Amino acid sequence: MSTTQERTEEPPTQRLPYDVFAKVCPSRGTLEHVTGRWGALTLGALHEGSYRFNELRRRVDGVSEKMLSQTLHALERDGLVHREARPTSPPRVDYELTPLGREVAGRLLALIQCVEGSMDDVLTARAAYDARAATV
Template identity: 80%
Template sequence: MEGMSDDLAYDVFARACPSRGTLEHVTGRWGSLTLGALHDGTFRFNELRRRVDGVSEKMLAQTLHALERDGLVHREAQQTNPPRVDYRLTPLGREVAERLIGLIQLVEGRMPQVEAAREKYDAERAAPVTA
């Protein structure tokens, strides 16, 4: 599918479609959290790492590379001593992040319902079987 023109449809459900990889980068744990964090502004690497609690240096670097390659994140290296690298969303990245923020807010706001469903599910499965 390399070299697809803009008039061809992409289908994320098709195994070979390149949109599937981008969707994975955006919706994976670290991708979505990184895009969500960058929605708040421009960050240096270590600032992002602190903001996305629990991500390793290696995973954050890989995530940023993938998002930059997909055109969602802009990396700007400044020729200072020591060198300074800033990360920010591109216009496309901002559009994607805004949709993710809506999803994040929905999930956070509905967590009491999720926790109640989990408790019910676990209780039903822990109940003794009677014959």
Template identity: 80%
Template sequence: MDTAQERTAEQELPYNVFAKACPSRGTLEHVTGRWGALTLGALSDGSLRFNELRRRVDGVSEKMLSQTLHALERDGLVLREAQPTNPPRVDYELTPLGREVATRLLGLIHFVEGRMDDVLEARERYDAARGGL
């Protein structure tokens, strides 16, 4: 397919992340942002309580994790299940759509982790060429 055909096919899609007003941009931001990607990845192993998830996603604040979970829940990627126990118990797990997204994200995460030696070498070359930034 040449470039003109690709553009035509892109224009026929009901959603186009490259279009300014497309609602898919918000979801893409939720999924690919640092905390969204890490939260989805952490939940790919199964259901977790809030504090378990917070420990798994090292460095995320309580407020940021809460906001991330709300956004992912709103997008239909995470299910929040409150148990009527004393004390209350809330579990988070991926929906089927969330599992599909997490699987794709984990492929990228594993790729990046596997190529970090190359990335670190590239950073060193870049910094050395610019006077040790």
């Protein structure tokens, strides 16, 4: 039996209206925003609580002001981050996760914890790979 035949005989499952594997699917852009280096780190930091821009920039070590600003705009547009500007002197802007952002960040943090917890294995694998590559 071919793979195609096997797939057509599977019991029907609920299909989502979006398919991240399709080139034109809008979910692909959101996935990029969430899983890109700065998006993932920003969501992870905001999972800890509300931050002002410069506090967040210090927490996400290495991000430039421009990249953090672009990342926050993208995440806000996707409905994951809420930006609140307070008309004080000087103006105060706080960023926090929306309920959807908290759900996404929670799942992302599980992945981050998995990666951090596996780093000894990763470093061992890298060293073995580099040793093999050096002999070729």
